[in-house]
Amino acid sequence: MTFKTRLLAVAAGLALALPLVLPTAASAHRGWLLPSATVLSGEGAWVGVDAAISNELFYADHNPMRLDAVTVTAPDGSADKVQNPAVGKYRSTFDVQLSKPGTYKIGSAVSTVMASWTQDGQVKRFRGSPEDFARQVPAGAADLKTIKSFNRNETFVTRDAPTTTVFAPTGKGLELVPVTHPNDLVAGEAATFKFLLDGKPAADLEVTFAPGNSRYRATPGDFKVKTGADGVFKVTFPEAGMYWMNAVVRTGETGRGPGGPGGGMGGPGGAPAPATPLAGDGMSASYTATLEALRP
Amino acid sequence: MKRSLSLLTFSALAGATPAVAADLAVTVEVPRLTVAEYHKPYVSIWIENPADATAAGTLAVWYDAGSKEDKGVKWLKDMRQWWRKAGRTMSFPADGISGATRAPGPQKLVFSGAKGALKDLKPGQYNLVVEAAREVGGQEAVRVPFVWGKPGKPATAKGATEVGAVTVAVK
Incomplete structure (x- = not known):
């Protein structure tokens, strides 16, 4: 048993008493899509x-x-292909052919619903897509509690001149609006971006930047900026390189801790535990992107 | 005193019609490098507005347009400053701009004021930028200031790695 799994087991054991331990331990890992280049000709x-x-x-x-959830959007807004996909032990890899000039979006946008309700005197649980939720959870279910999440993780690559069609907002979750184009970033120059939450400016949102190559630094070098009332923020990339950008909005119940994602699914190695209801309603939206700042 | 005089001259020129019958004489030295694997550099020669560092036009791009694999365009982005400010919105090959890569040594060029980017260039202060990128080598941009609109003395700047001496004179 590694130190980390021991820690998780301990955290799970303490979860009833200390519901805050588990979210911290579980959310430390970062998902990322790293393109081999972002500016091409x-x-x-x-x-x-x-x-x-x-x-x-x-x-x-x-x-x-x-x-499964990764899609490629071509500069004209049409769906393009994920080519040569492979899933390895530690990383997946795939190719994208930039057959059209302009900016491509590569990434995932996943909507998930977690729910609990009472049916025939028993607590029922659901976790899945909004479509399955509509199909599987009875309308007007008693004691219905839902936690809805919308998670985006993407990156952008441009062949020839940058375009903005792939940034057209959908009004769902957190979305990036390019005031400065994400494939027009240069170290030492201020860039401006805007975040929308469900189509409206995401005010007072904390945005984390984490530079790549952290292995070669004594400190990770993460830094944070905040959006204004208009959802806009400015950032200056201190050095050329790849950056991981992340922002999260969360209200109400997280669904972690008692009655969390594992509620009713049974613990590791144990008999299935009886389903427990969600403590209340909640929502979360997260946005992650990999951006490249080039040398001046 | 000198400054206000030249400003006066400048505004007098700026007020005039932009039809300036002048040529831009440029000498670019492609440095001779003793390296195991040498490829002639890709070079872009362009005009920059010194006030906001935007491009005011591209005079020449030397690249391997004959390459069977990618027609040379795959590496145009490596001249990164030019690519960002001008190249990425152009299409290649570009008439009167595209040219083959050149061998080491001084390359003498004359750009006619009656053609291309110079034809509509307003009189004033500019930089001529020579930006080079070399396969398995580096990238460098050298800037030489010049005043467009009247004949001037030659000005020279020299790069450290990928660009040798660059001399610019308005004739």
């Missing part, structure tokens, strides 16, 4: 993308990212 351009979940950026040393 010419008709024959391709990029390779590594996708993984790890602590250090960008070192694949923990888990591969599942590619």
Whole structure:
């Protein structure tokens, strides 16, 4: 048993008494999509993308990212192909052919609903897509509690001149609006971005930046900025390189701790525990992107 | 005193019509490098507005347009300053701009004021930028200031690695 799994087991054991321990331990790992290049020229351009979940950026040393939800959006807004996908021990990898000029979006946008309700005197639990929720959870269910989450993780690559079609907001979850284009970033220059939450400016949102190559530094070098009332923030990338950007909005119940994601699913190695209801309603939205700042 | 005089001259020129019958004479030294694997550099020669560092036009791009694999365009982005400010919105090959890569030594060029980027260039202060990127080598940009609109003395700047001496004169 590694130190980490011991810690998780201890945390799980303490979860009833200390519900705050588990979220901290469970949310430390970072999901990322790392393109081989973000600024390209010419008709024959391709990029390779590594996708993984790890602590250090960008070192694949923990888990591969599942590619089921990863999609490619071409500069004209049409869906393009994930090519040559493979899932390895620590990382997934795939290629994208930039057959059209402009900016491509590569990533996932996943909507999840967690729910509990009472049916025939028993607590029922659900976790899945909004579509399955609508199908499987009876309308007007008694004691219905839901926790809805919307998680985006993406990166952008541009062949020739940058375009903005792939940034058209959908009004769902946290979305990035490019005031400065994400493929037009240069170390030492201020860049401006805007965040929307469900289509409206995401005010007072804390945005974390974590530079890559952290293995070669004594300190990770993460820094935080905040959006204003208009959802806009400015950031200056101190050095050229790849950066992991992340922001999270959460209200109400997290669904972790008692009656959390594992509620009613049974503990590791144990008999299935009776389902426990969610403590209340909640929502969360997260946004993650990998951005590259080039040398001046 | 000198400054206000030259400003006066400048505004007098700026007020005039931009049809300036002048040429830009440029000498670019492609440095001779003793390296195991040498490829002739990709070079872009362009005009920069010194006030906001935007590009005011591209005069020449030397690259391997004959490359069967990618027609040379795959590496145009490596001239990163030019690519960001001008190249990425152009299409290649570009008439009167595209050219083959050049061998080490001084390369003498004359850009006609009646053609291309110089034709509509307003009189004033500019930088001529020579930016080079070399396969398995580095990247460097050298800036030489010049005043467009009247004949001037040649000015020279020299790079440290990928660009040798660059001399610019308005004739």
